[in-house]
Amino acid sequence: MASAQAIYTNEAVMTTIVESQASSAELFLGAVGGGAEVVASIEELRQHLMDRLDESVVILGPSVNLTAAASLAETLRVDRPALSIVLVRQRVDTSVLGDALRSGMREVVEQRDLTGLSLAVRRGHTLYQALTASRGGTDEAAGGRLVTVFSAKGGVGKTTVSTNLAMSLSMLGHRVCLVDLDLGSGDVAISLQLFPVSTIVDALALVGDIGAEELAPLLTKYSDNLWTLLAPNAPELSGSIGRHMVGTILTALKQSFDYVVVDSPPAFDDHVLQAFDHSDLLLLLLTLDIPALKNLKITLETLHLLNFPREKYRIILNRADSKVGLTPGEVEKTLKAKISASIPSSHDVPASVNRGEAIVASQPKHPVSQIFMTIAHEAVDAMPNVTPRVAPTTPAHRSDPEGDKRGLFRRKSRIA
Ligand SMILES: Nc1ncnc2c1ncn2[C@@H]1O[C@H](COP(=O)(O)OP(=O)(O)OP(=O)(O)O)[C@@H](O)[C@H]1O
Ligand SMILES: [Mg+2]
Structure with a gap:
């Protein structure tokens, strides 16, 4: 018998992790499961996203500078509204949270909270489905x-x-x-x-x-x-x-x-x-x-x-x-x-x-x-x-x- 969780993890989740520290990237990969890819920087991510129009979630790891992350989120919020950005920080305080959410990131997760990361990715994926599936010319x-x-x-x-x-x-x-x-x-x-x-x-x-x-x-x-x-x-x-x-x-x-x-x-x-x-x-x-x-x-x-x-x-x-x-x-x-x-x-x-x-x-x-x-x-x-x-x-x-x-x-x- 399948749980809702199993249903979602069966999906090929289109996720990219931006993280230059190999050990952290490994951990995040393990948390989000198969199908995720890792790039080392925001510059690489921009290139990477050009080829992937169906990307649903981007994880910005702790090595990514917060100002650069916020600027990326502001652009993507307009260009790719169905894409969720999940920010991972060593510590999450109200100031980080405020900056992140204001710039359009969807979730902020502490580095050691791998379950939280996995759930955030799943929510991002569901949201992506919801937003893209609706483009069918409908009778609102x-x-x-x-x-x-x-x-x-x-x-x-x-x-x-x-x-x-x-x-x-x-x-x-x-x-x-x-x-x-x-x-x-x-x-x-x-x-x-x-x-x-x-x-x-x-x-x-x-x-x-x-x-x-x-x-x-x-x-x-x-x-x-x-x-x-x-x-x-x-x-x-x-x-x-x-x-x-x-x-x-x-x-x-x-x-x-x-x-x-x-x-x-x-x-x-x-x-x-x-x-x-x-x-x-x-x-x-x-x-x-x-x-x-x-x-x-x-x-x-x-x-x-x-x-x-x-x-x-x-x-x-x-x-x-x-x-x-x-x-x-x-x-x-x-x-x-x-x-x-x-x-x-x-x-x-x-x-x-x-x-x-x-x-x-x-x-x-x-x-x-x-x-x-x-x-x-x-x-x-x-x-x-x-x-x-x-x-x-x-x-x-x-x-x-x-x-x-x-x-x-x-x-x-x-x-x-
Ligand atoms: N037509 C029916 N024939 C036989 N059993 C039925 C029938 N309709 C309901 N039942 C059984 O009666 C019990 C109560 O039904 P149900 O749980 O749907 O009621 P309910 O109004 O939702 O109850 P509650 O107020 O506790 O939420 C259940 O065991 C259900 O399988
Ligand atoms: Mg009932």
């Missing part, structure tokens, strides 16, 4: 659509539905980002067996405007068409992500993907309200039990108070065939609202989660999968103006080494 005005899957009660199937909906949309040929907003105990990573290098919490370290470019390194790839922004492993880390930050992140993702699907926690917290504000469609989940029904009733009343347009939400019944005394007809009467789709119960649903698969991808003909596909089609109908740009396909598995070579943010052209 259309913008992506956002669908939030919500229930104020726990365990009714939010993660199951959001994961399978995101997968279904990606299988229909749309580029999709699945966001785990259940910051306290998000299950998307585990459901798809993803091992994030970065999570939504890393957005806290971003300074200035947060746009698609800044978010790109925080995403974890599942397949060519499906990316995820995952919740942190340690829930206490998520405490300081504010409502505003969530709104900014969702707006940026909408600029970059055809569809953003949001999985939510079982509570009306600030993040959820922010997601509602950015939603073009809300899928409200229900199961046939009184607590779920009571919670949905309260949710509908709250949406009414918030003036949330009625045409923007749908009620989805999960485990619809459970024989528990309540019927779908009674539920509709109580809620004074129609159920839009009913997902049957099946042992195959948790079984697929246990294998780290979305059932819609692993068993597309399964009755549950067919309902998910119908929900996806209806979501597309409810949120039009987004056209598939690649042929419908079964998603490439996340360990596909070819997987990263196309992909991320192909529509985005904010920076490029």
Whole structure:
């Protein structure tokens, strides 16, 4: 099974190291892996770059003079905006950091922090992909659509539905980002067996405007068409992500993907309200039990108070065939609202989660999968103006080494 880390290190990363000390250069080469080349000076680098238009990262080692490094960065920022410069210094203090970032370098790393160097190079490479992949003549005005899957009660199937909906949309040929907003105990990573290098919490370290470019390194790839922004492993880390930050992140993702699907926690917290504000469609989940029904009733009343347009939400019944005394007809009467789709119960649903698969991808003909596909089609109908740009396909598995070579943010052209 591949982690996100393994996916990126499989890439032929186009990196050049500028360092005159052979022993340091050796160490850096070891840290960034195969594919990197070493030159001894900035003059050599300039020559070297003329032949390499697809270079994604330049590491300026400690032997490179800071003034010369800053001047190079200022030129490259204009000439090669997709190229990241990573400065390595023996010691990093605020003055070095300030000079470096002002001149347009993307990262500053201490000499002995080889792991930090490797991560910085990987971020630079991801950014390069994001920026260059977007030069395809795209329809920015259309913008992506956002669908939030919500229930104020726990365990009714939010993660199951959001994961399978995101997968279904990606299988229909749309580029999709699945966001785990259940910051306290998000299950998307585990459901798809993803091992994030970065999570939504890393957005806290971003300074200035947060746009698609800044978010790109925080995403974890599942397949060519499906990316995820995952919740942190340690829930206490998520405490300081504010409502505003969530709104900014969702707006940026909408600029970059055809569809953003949001999985939510079982509570009306600030993040959820922010997601509602950015939603073009809300899928409200229900199961046939009184607590779920009571919670949905309260949710509908709250949406009414918030003036949330009625045409923007749908009620989805999960485990619809459970024989528990309540019927779908009674539920509709109580809620004074129609159920839009009913997902049957099946042992195959948790079984697929246990294998780290979305059932819609692993068993597309399964009755549950067919309902998910119908929900996806209806979501597309409810949120039009987004056209598939690649042929419908079964998603490439996340360990596909070819997987990263196309992909991320192909529509985005904010920076490029
Ligand atoms: N249609 C279904 N048939 C059988 N099992 C299901 C079905 N839908 C969901 N489940 C199972 O129910 C459990 C809860 O589902 P899920 O994690 O999607 O709920 P949730 O609303 O996201 O929960 P939480 O509020 O804890 O985040 C999981 O074990 C899931 O596999
Ligand atoms: Mg969940």
